[in-house]
Amino acid sequence: MTTPTFPTSMDRRQFLKRMGLLGGGLVVYFTVGDPSALARTPREGYLGSRIPTDFNAFLRIGADERVTLLTGKIEMGQGVITSLPQMLADELDVAYGAVDIVMGDTDLCPWDAGTFGSLSTRHFGVFLREAAAEAKGVLRELAAARLKVPGDRLATENGAVFDSSNPVKRITYGALTNGNIIERHLDKVPDLENRSGFTVMGGSCLRRDALDKVTGAARFAGDIRLPGMLYAKILRAPAHGAKLKRVDTAPAEQVDGVRVVRDGDFIAVLHAYPDVAEKALRKIDAEFDLPKTGIDDQTIFDHLLENAPAPTINSEGGSIETGRKRAGRTISHTYFNSYVAHAPMEPHAATAQMKDGRMTVWASTQTPFPLKDQVAAALNMPPEKIRVVTPFVGGGFGGKSASMQGIEAARLAKITGRPVQVGWSREEEFFFDAFRPAAVVKIDAGLDDSGRITFYDHNVYFAGQRGSEQYYDFPHHREAAHGSWRGPSTDVHPFAVGPWRAPGANTNVYARELHINLLAAEAGADPLAFRLDHLTDKRMIGVLKAAAEQFGWTPAPPPSGRGFGIACGIDAGTYVATMAEVAVDKPHGTVQVKRVVAAQDMGFVVNPDGAKMQMEGCITMGLGYALTEEIRFSDGKIHDKNFDTYRLPRFSWLPRIETVLVENPDLSSQGGGEPAIVTMGGAIATAIHDAVGAAVFQLPMTPERVKAAMGEG
Amino acid sequence: MTDPIHFTLNGRSVRFEGDGERTLLWVLRTDFGLTGPKYGCGEGACGACTVLVDGEPLLSCQTTVKAAAGGDIVTIEGLAEDGVLHPLQEAFVETGGLQCGFCTPGMILKAAGLLRANPDPSRQEIIDGLENNLCRCGAHARIVEAVQIAARKGGGR
Numbered sequence: 066m067t068t069p070t071f072p073t074s075m076d077r078r079q080f081l082k083r084m085g086l087l088g089g090g091l092v093v094y095f096t097v098g099d100p101s102a103l104a105r106t107p108r109e110g111y112l113g114s115r116i117p118t119d120f121n122a123f124l125r126i127g128a129d130e131r132v133t134l135l136t137g138k139i140e141m142g143q144g145v146i147t148s149l150p151q152m153l154a155d156e157l158d159v160a161y162g163a164v165d166i167v168m169g170d171t172d173l174c175p176w177d178a179g180t181f182g183s184l185s186t187r188h189f190g191v192f193l194r195e196a197a198a199e200a201k202g203v204l205r206e207l208a209a210a211r212l213k214v215p216g217d218r219l220a221t222e223n224g225a226v227f228d229s230s231n232p233v234k235r236i237t238y239g240a241l242t243n244g245n246i247i248e249r250h251l252d253k254v255p256d257l258e259n260r261s262g263f264t265v266m267g268g269s270c271l272r273r274d275a276l277d278k279v280t281g282a283a284r285f286a287g288d289i290r291l292p293g294m295l296y297a298k299i300l301r302a303p304a305h306g307a308k309l310k311r312v313d314t315a316p317a318e319q320v321d322g323v324r325v326v327r328d329g330d331f332i333a334v335l336h337a338y339p340d341v342a343e344k345a346l347r348k349i350d351a352e353f354d355l356p357k358t359g360i361d362d363q364t365i366f367d368h369l370l371e372n373a374p375a376p377t378i379n380s381e382g383g384s385i386e387t388g389r390k391r392a393g394r395t396i397s398h399t400y401f402n403s404y405v406a407h408a409p410m411e412p413h414a415a416t417a418q419m420k421d422g423r424m425t426v427w428a429s430t431q432t433p434f435p436l437k438d439q440v441a442a443a444l445n446m447p448p449e450k451i452r453v454v455t456p457f458v459g460g461g462f463g464g465k466s467a468s469m470q471g472i473e474a475a476r477l478a479k480i481t482g483r484p485v486q487v488g489w490s491r492e493e494e495f496f497f498d499a500f501r502p503a504a505v506v507k508i509d510a511g512l513d514d515s516g517r518i519t520f521y522d523h524n525v526y527f528a529g530q531r532g533s534e535q536y537y538d539f540p541h542h543r544e545a546a547h548g549s550w551r552g553p554s555t556d557v558h559p560f561a562v563g564p565w566r567a568p569g570a571n572t573n574v575y576a577r578e579l580h581i582n583l584l585a586a587e588a589g590a591d592p593l594a595f596r597l598d599h600l601t602d603k604r605m606i607g608v609l610k611a612a613a614e615q616f617g618w619t620p621a622p623p624p625s626g627r628g629f630g631i632a633c634g635i636d637a638g639t640y641v642a643t644m645a646e647v648a649v650d651k652p653h654g655t656v657q658v659k660r661v662v663a664a665q666d667m668g669f670v671v672n673p674d675g676a677k678m679q680m681e682g683c684i685t686m687g688l689g690y691a692l693t694e695e696i697r698f699s700d701g702k703i704h705d706k707n708f709d710t711y712r713l714p715r716f717s718w719l720p721r722i723e724t725v726l727v728e729n730p731d732l733s734s735q736g737g738g739e740p741a742i743v744t745m746g747g748a749i750a751t752a753i754h755d756a757v758g759a760a761v762f763q764l765p766m767t768p769e770r771v772k773a774a775m776g777e778g
Numbered sequence: 779m780t781d782p783i784h785f786t787l788n789g790r791s792v793r794f795e796g797d798g799e800r801t802l803l804w805v806l807r808t809d810f811g812l813t814g815p816k817y818g819c820g821e822g823a824c825g826a827c828t829v830l831v832d833g834e835p836l837l838s839c840q841t842t843v844k845a846a847a848g849g850d851i852v853t854i855e856g857l858a859e860d861g862v863l864h865p866l867q868e869a870f871v872e873t874g875g876l877q878c879g880f881c882t883p884g885m886i887l888k889a890a891g892l893l894r895a896n897p898d899p900s901r902q903e904i905i906d907g908l909e910n911n912l913c914r915c916g917a918h919a920r921i922v923e924a925v926q927i928a929a930r931k932g933g934g935r
């Protein structure tokens with residue numbers, strides 16, 4: 066059981082002060098330790114997300130009838146700025162348009178571990194709806210007294226409580242709260258609205274941030290402009306592990322208007338213009354001791370295997386030994402994937418200002434609350450004196466869970482006494498990225514004479530267990546993880562690694578699904594039928610069939626020469642099956658993905674168009690890790706510094722994309738920001754194998770690797 | 779002191795007094811406070827900094843202010859006319875041709891230049907035209923759709 070470890074729950078006084086800041090209104094107040102609140106809280110953190118312990122406030126209702134939704138989640142493109150207000154509007158019975166939203170502001174919003182793991186709807190959404198349900202109950206109690214109508218005769222609609230036997234007798238929420246803070250508990254938390262009561266959820270809403278984003282009005286952290294602000298450029302080591310030996314900052318200091326700050330090895334050049342600061346920084350004469358690690362993107366896999374920690378078995382059934390004895394044929398392969406960058410289009414940026422003894426940091430971050438604590442620690446200031454505000458975030462994908470730039474800006478603002486903006490260059494972005502870890506998967510599996518899998522043994526190194534959980538019906542199986550993308554073993558990597566959109570799952574699903582296809586080929590079976598033969602999980606069968614129908618799948622054992630691939634997986638509670646069609650240019654080894662069909666069962670869908678948008682994003686982004694994206698490095702130096710060598714998916718790569726949402730409305734909403742990416746490596750790998758009969762055992766499947774695989778085949 | 783540099787910016791004539799060798803991107807983002815043009819790579823490899831100069835899309839990170847002297851510069855902030863959205867802006871909203879929105883200003887302005895040169899582009903011509911504008915969120919399919927819709931609504935005129 067995960068114990069909440071963040072002692073940042075606001076005390077009551079602070080909390081009321083915060084509400085005062087927002088102008089009063091009705092506040093739904095849960096105390097920490099309130100047994101009813103805890104009983105409703107899932108106790109297990111999901112992949113490192115800690116459970117919010119501070120349930121204080123999710124919404125306020127102003128005298129002007131506007132409802133403000135407060136969330137520690139941030140908007141980085143995934144669309145929760147739209148879907149969370151949809152959820153609140155339905156549960157509270159107010160118009161969608163009456164809901165405003167404040168996101169990622171540590172002074173105003175309830176504590177939150179961060180925006181990751183496709184948890185915003187699944188977990189926060191439930192807390193939000195519970196808060197709204199309780200608020201609605203309190204409003205009804207208040208209305209019963211004001212209207213002198215028994216509570217059971219009252220109903221709510223469109224921001225008002227009314228007498229159901231005399232609907233003209235009504236009072237609006239705003240009139241009930243009248244701008245005051247009203248604290249009140251219900252003895253029992255009311256049931257959440259069921260689907261029949263939804264008028265906003267389940268319908269597609271246009272993105273509420275779209276207008277600001279097409280007019281240039283949307284502000285990102287690097288777009289903040291404060292009077293007297295300086296832009297900082299920071300001296301960086303040329304390699305991870307390099308040590309500053311000697312430095313002469315005088316040439317930079319001679320540039321008009323430049324200020325150089327030095328705090329140990331932390332050296333920054335500041336100027337009223339970032340481009341001038343940048344030029345001045347280049348004048349600094351610095352010498353570094355460079356590490357000689359001998360580790361590069363070729364040798365890394367041996368290094369990882371040599372340093373692999375003992376396995377943790379995450380799922381198992383039967384006995385591998387028994388299954389092995391029953392196998393007539395076994396197939397064993399090792400799969401590799403290189404380091405992959407997050408490469409959001411917005412590099413990390415932050416603006417910091419010290420005013421009246423308080424530090425405010427506007428940061429592009431997925432984790433405003435943890436950043437607040439990190440800034441407090443770095444500045445040796447009490448956390449209450451720090452405020453982190455999160456403007457729009459220009460893409461995160463896990464990469465903005467780490468927010469060093471926010472600490473840098475705050476340090477410089479404190480030292481200089483001026484507002485300071487730190488905006489990383491693309492090169493810094495590549496250098497400091499906490500990459501998706503290089504990883505290895507070893508799979509060993511056997512078939513009996515009837516073509517059934519008798520055992521399946523999956524060992525993953527350094528990617529973690531996510532996506533390896535078994536849902537095929539294998540009588541004897543074991544899924545073990547050696548280390549993870551985080552945790553004690555990350556120091557084996559030559560630089561930082563971290564969560565990358567569905568951490569671990571892309572690696573595990575690629576390896577497993579390609580392996581399954583190779584087993585199907587060995588059995589002479591159609592890969593779809595082969596999968597279905599080994600499945601009883603209805604949701605998985607459902608998405609596979611839905612994808613097959615949309616794709617127009619016809620059976621043929623691989624390699625059929627058609628270039629049809631298939632992969633399925635589970636992520637964030639959502640089931641997904643993907644089919645891809647590729648064309649392989651044999652002489653060059655280049656792969657063009659012509660068509661991708663993905664079917665997804667994500668339970669009840671809050672915003673269907675938003676969900677499809679996320680699926681399309683996953684599919685398009687997934688082309689990159691499948692085909693081109695990998696970090697080249699040696700001796701701590703990162704050789705990919707910009708998009709000229711690190712190739713992201715482009716318009717010309719765009720396949721025909723078809724997405725299918727498999728209806729499962731009785732299941733609560735599951736994650737949507739990540740699932741459809743986890744199958745992309747597997748779908749393309751199996752499609753390449755189907756096209757040319759060659760299995761590519763390393764991601765990304767570059768032309769060289771495809772050619773090499775064909776040569777071996 | 780160098781001679782001031784004059785140009786038109788979002789319909790207003792403006793002057794810049796300072797080092798003409800400075801990058802147009804940063805002059806727009808700082809001196810003129812127009813943060814619509816974004817820094818994505820600084821090396822002409824992503825298109826996030828695209829602005830229109832005399833109707834042509836230009837990478838402002840690769841241009842000095844001096845080189846833009848006398849030009850008619852339009853940033854995303856100046857694309858709507860009298861509060862009326864450009865058909866491209868409308869179409870991006872309608873189709874959801876954006877997620878995080880960071881590539882959006884560059885995408886829209888690049889597409890505006892494309893439609894101006896070719897008011898009725900084929901799907902392939904749109905793809906070719908936008909090839910050097912990167913989007914990490916994977917909004918590509920809807921961006922193409924948005925440009926097609928805008929073209930039909932006369933976005934190139």
Ligand code: FES
Nearest residue numbers: 818820822825839
């Ligand atoms: S910032 Fe100019 S092309 Fe990337």
Ligand code: FES
Nearest residue numbers: 877878913914915
């Ligand atoms: S919408 Fe995020 S980069 Fe394009």
